Amino acid sequence: MNAKASEKLPAKIVDAHHHLWNPVTRNPDVGYVWLSNIGAPKPFGDPTPIQRNYLFDEFASEQDVRPLAASVHVQADGAIPDPVAETRFIQNISDTENFPIAIVGFVDLSRDDAASIIAAHKTNSNFRGVRQILSRLDDRPDMSFAPEHYLRNSVWRNSFRQLGWRGLSFDLQLNPEQMEEAADFFSDHPDVTVVIDHAGSPYDQSGAGLERWKNGMNALAQLPNLHVKISGLGMFDRDWNAQSVRPITDSLLSLFGSQRLMFASNFPVDKLMRPYAEIVNDVATNFSHLSRKELHGIFHGNARQIYRI
DSSP states (O other): OOHHHHHHSOSSEEEEEEOOBOTTTOSSOOOOSGGGSTTOOBTTBOOGGGSSOBOHHHHHHTOSSSOEEEEEEEOOOTTOSSHHHHHHHHHHHHHHHTOOEEEEEEOOTTSTTHHHHHHHHTTSTTEEEEEOOOOOOTTOGGGOOSSSOGGGOHHHHHHHHHHHHTTOEEEEOOOGGGHHHHHHHHTTOTTSOEEEOGGGOOOOOSHHHHHHHHHHHHHHHTSTTEEEEEOOGGGTOTTOOTTTTHHHHHHHHHHHOGGGEEEOOOBTGGGGTSOHHHHHHHHHHHTTTSOHHHHHIIIIIHHHHHTTO
16 A cells, blocks of 8 residues: 555544345345346346355455455345335444444335335434435436436435434435536535435446546535545446546545545445455555545545444
8 A cells, every 4th residue: 555545544433335245145135136146247247256155254364455444335225125224234243243334224215115114214223215226218228327316306305314313324325417407406405414425427438428527526525414425436447447437536535625525445246356455455545645634524424424333
C-alpha cells in the first residue's frame, strides 16, 4: 500500500456495503432467487463462483490489510418472497458473532403494503434503512436491474415519504442517465439520508460516458443529504486499478467532499474481480493526499455516522 495512505488509515475500518448469504445450506431458508439460478448472466458477468454460501467467517477473513470495526449489510436479492427473512438472518449473525452489522433491507416501495414490510424490518434492532435498485435504461436491458421507472410510480413516490419520519436511510443504485430525474425527486425529501451505491454506476468509461456520469453526479451532489459509496468498481471495469479509476475518485472527492464518501467492498460480488486487500490499497492510494481525519472518515467514521453504528 502507498506508505502515506497506510499510516493515515484508521486501525480498523467500517465496510459500508457487503453481502452475506447461504443459498446452499439454506438454514434458515431466506428464499434467494438469483443465487439459485446457477450461471445465469448478470450485468457484472458470470456469477457462478459466488453462487454458494458466503458467511461471516469468510467475510471476516478477507480483511488482511485492516481488521473490521463494523460493517453494513445491504440486501442481496429483491425477489426474496419475504425480504424481512433476510434481515432476521443478518440480525442473528450480528448477535451470534457479537459484531455490529447495520442492516439495509429490501422493500419494494411500489407495493401497497410497503408500510407493513418496513414495520416488520424495524422489529430487528440493527435495521437502519431500505435499499431498492432503480437502475433502468429502456434501450439497455443489460444495464437494467429494475422492471420499471420507480421514480415515476406514484405509489413508490408516496411510500418513500415515510422513510423520513421513520428515521430510515435510503440506498439506491441508478444509472447516470437517471440522475437528474433522481435529484429532482430527492430535493423534495431533505429529511431522508440518501446513499448512492457503487460510485453512481459509471458503466461507460469513455470520455463522453464519464462526462455524462459526472454531470449527473453533480446534480445529486447539490443535495447535502446525499452520500456516495466508493464501491462496486469491478462491476464496471473488471481490470480496474488505482490509476484507471483516478478520474472517478477525483471527481467524487471534488463533488461531494470527503465527509460524504464511504469505502465499501461490495463483497462477495467484487471478489469475482479482485482481492479485498487490493481494493483497500487502490482506493486508499487515490486518497493518500488527504488528511488523517479525512481518510478516517472515508474508511470508518462516515459510515458509522450515516448508519448509526
